[in-house]
Amino acid sequence: MARADAVAEPIEPLFLARSMTQAVVSTVELLVLLLPAAALLAAYMARVFRGERTFLSRGLRPVEKLIHRLCRIDENGEMSAKTYALCVVAFTGAGCFALFLIQVFQGVLPLNPGGLRGVRWDTAINTAISFSTNTNWQAYAGGTTMSVLTQMLGLAVQNFLSAAVGMAVAIAMVRGFTRRESSTIGSFWVDLVRSVVYILLPLALLLSVILVSQGVVQTLRAPVEARTLEGATQVIPVGPVASQEAIKELGTNGGGYYNANSAHPFENPTGLSNFLENFALLLVPTALVLAFGLMVGNRRQGRALLAAMFVLFALGLGLSFWAELSGSPRLSEAGVSGGANLEGKEMRIGVPATALWSQSTTATSTGAVNSAHDSALPLSGLAQLFNMGIGEVIFGGVGVGLVGMLFYVVLAMFIAGLMIGRTPEFLGKKLGAREMVMAVVGILLPPVALLVGAATALVVPAGTAALGNPSARGLTEILYAYTSAAANNGSAMGGLSANTPFYNLTLGLAMLVGRFATLLPGLAIGAGVARKKTVPSSIATFPTTGALFVIVVIGVVLLVGALTYFPAFSLGPILEHLLLRAGGAA
């Protein structure tokens, strides 16, 4: 840890080494529990989506049948990709519109113990898009803007449905790889119902109960009034927090009941609750990758993809650990702390667990936070921006993470295929122009949208007026907002007063682009490969389960990310880091 400048006090190497060890141990703990759990869940999911019997079928099958009967869903129905896509768009659109109406009229609707008024139009639009696209960007302060009805009937419902839509699309895409010369890829409604009934609801129920045991609030009562030590009156909103908390993590949603999100003691009171929530936000995306392997009949394929994700995860996490544990020269200089960067972190959670959480929440599309990301050091911010900027393919959002990673796989296999002298193929499916268009759109359109958005915000007064910090930090904050939106992450760096019509609308647009530029190309690739023959593999086929495949995929992800963001990151987090080290104005 040689530090070039004499201004900052040198950190004791022993402290850093100890903290690093502690950080690695906590990470390993999480992974050791995560992997077997994900493997079990993957086996269960594969059975569910193949329509096979599971240990929960006795209880859940009647529920599924009832929903099918009520909604007139044909269980054996099959859809073309076009119909499937139309259903996805219509369903998301309808959910978005309903959410908008609930927010605007919450003042005259029941279950409004706090007597809150209707939500402002632009905030309502932003929030409606945000929750129906699984982004859960919150331009508002949750507890004091949204009524209990909005939170439960609007937001919590969308937490389930938007996650289920993502899962359904991923399954449909994967199904495409398993089919031969088929014009259909399954039924959206059947996949949607299965995702909710068999996977999200049971998991959420289980997690809520555990969270309640840890002290997370779950009530329908009016806000609690408390008298503070100074004698002032404090209104503390309460509500059905635990249930929303559970699906917030499991569905990689991230929209908290409170503005402080998982840093709030009512959402995340203990070390165990923090661990469980972190575990929960990684669980479903990880399991989906393994389920993909099981569904295509090649368990090792899922593992190879997961291995690529883990390496990418470890790279960012390592950078973040190092930055946070080395601490900020500014704080050391002020004599506040000589060690790790504790600014903006909850003492009950600590630095390693916070860094691990931040990495997890930006790698997946959760966006729930247990610290103020604005207070993280520039290099942590760099890791987080990169995680989101590459389209959240390191585990990623429920379903969409796998879809996004498969885009990179298509790209990687295209290059690799050419370089071994064969028409590119993956899982026995030839990759042609159609797959290429869709992968390119899926990978590049969200970054294009977010760069254009951020650049616009940087030059128009409506954009820069919202900034609390100048220079590189301000640039990073705006970049973070659009990256988070386009990646459907939803975490905010803070420091940006984004609840303005300009930000609400442009960020809303970025969320729509990010969401549909992933879902629709995913379906198109699924449909394209479903229609093709499956080429049997021979020794001339490149094995896609080995280390070389993992390296190629990682390489493509890193290269695309680096080429896209080099200038932006140079002016944002990298410059800020350099300024911080050089002792200039940060």
Add this chain to the structure above:
Amino acid sequence: MTQRSQASTQRRPTFDRVLLMRAAWGSLGKLDPRKLVRNPVMLITECGAVLTSVLTVVGAAQGKAVSLGLQVSLWLWFTVLFAGSAEALAEAQGAARAESLRRSRRDLAARRRLADGHIETVSADALRKGDIILVADGETIPGDGEIVAGTALVDESAITGESAPVVREAGGDRSGVTGGSRVLSGQLTVRITADPGETFLDHMIAMVEGARRQMTPNEVALQILLVGLTVLFLVVVLCIPAMAHYMGVATTVPVLVSLLVCLMPTTIGGLLPAIGIAGMDRLVQRNVIALSGRAVEAAGDVDTVVLDKTGTITLGNRMATELLPAPGVTREELVDAALLSSLPDETPEGRSIVLLCKSELGIRGRDIRAPEQAVFIPFSATTRMSGVDVGSRRVRKGAIDAMEDLVRGLGGYFPEAVKAVVESVARNGDTPMVVADNARVLGVVRLKDVLKQGIKTRLAELRKMGIRSVMITGDNPLTAASIAAEAGLDDFIAEAKPDAKLGLIRKYQGDGHLVAMIGDGTNDAPALAQADVAVAMNAGTQAAREAANMIDLDSNPTKLLDIVEVGKEILITRGALTTFSVANDMAKYFAIVPAIFAAAYPELGVLNIMRLTTPESAVLAAVVFNALIIPALIPLALRGVHFRARSASAVLRWNLLVYGAGGLLLPFLGIKLLDMLLAALHLV
């Protein structure tokens, strides 16, 4: 066959002066934006060049310092020119070959037979499909056709580069003739099968000239990726002024255009058309005419090849390889009788027996003649034996059952031991031939199907590429199995009926395999039409040639390997140069981004890891590197990245190392050197 085809492969040097001149001229024509629409990367580069040029002129008029702008503009124009010259050079190579082909059929006259039997003399251009023409000794065949009558010795060297003349005759599988070839001796009546402009020569000329070149599916997919990357970099670069403005940094258009052009995949974008054209030209050099680029690339994907036994794997004739005397018979007796019975026998089997006997006797070259009074009894389907009568002595050789009847009929005895030998020879897949002198059985001659020279190594190479070979033969399963084992085939179909080929290909395709088929006979046509890659022998029938998507002018069945290789090389070259092009971008970022921002934020100077002299020299060095790398890689694009038969992982690992890692590192070195050079020359 193998060696002959290699000898006929004419390798020209990649560059010669005439070609270069022609290419230089052609590249100027490629600046036309209407032609560049097909190549979006270069179109945008040209737009950038126009933009910086205009700004430079305007700036100069206003008396501003325009040194950097001028040099950047110049190098951007060079970038477009270099890319154009790659394509032009590939086309010039093709055109040069086409021209030499055209020379072969200038001013040809044809003797056309009219319906009433009269003969008229017309120009070759007037010939139409269905016309009947006569060709005599010394005349050049005026168009592609099929022989209806006659036999002739034909010199096809103008087409194939092969000097040895070939026999062409009516009927059978050697009835096709190609316009431009010359009849050395004999008289032919030919039915014309192609209208002018559609003959093989025309196809060949069109393919090498690139006129009929359409983008293959792989090329389309790659072009999509390149366009996607271009759009991304366009957005990235357009966003820089916004970010810079917010950060209080001024940016200039030439620098931004430089960055854009450097980031765009200009290397592969510029070389992409040349790779395809050069690939076709390489095929033509190996005497294969592909009727579509799609078929060539499909050849790289083939994983099953269906081969005829006769003429492809074996020489087609059985050869005597061993003499097995009966008990109580001396070797000399058997050799003597076998030799005697075969001396007048002109069949290939007969001649091979003579050869074997001569070598057994240790006589070489000496002329041995049959005794004057000997009467030759030729082989017939009814007797199924042949031999000679010398006085009362009747020496015969033939199939076992026929010989057994003969010996018994003469009151002789057929030894059980000989029967056992016959059975063991047959079990090995060989053909036993029994030799008898009157009623005395002397022994057995082993006749073996002899593999073509080199076929075994070629099949082994195919297997290494992951291509499975399947043999089709009318032989019994025993014989087929033995040949398959000897040649190293993966599978065989024995006792196959003529339509078995079609069924087999369909079956493999149904399982998802890509099948190549090589054929020449009319009964091969349906199978050829069904196969994904169908190679017809040039000597084959018209039906076969029409059903195929590739014609092998040498009529050499193992040519498929060359085709597969060229197909793979085209793809590998594209993939390698794409990887190289994109990997180059990192170094260019490290050169240009600090150059833009380091003046305002000296801290960002740490990104200038190459320690380039000044911001201007950094930008210019990157642009110059980006321009020069195109001509530097033209030879590689035209020659193709060499394909070696190895496992897919090994090939990928190597290419990733060379073109991926190399592409990442090389520009750091190149830009640094150019920067030092530019600074030394005081150009910036």
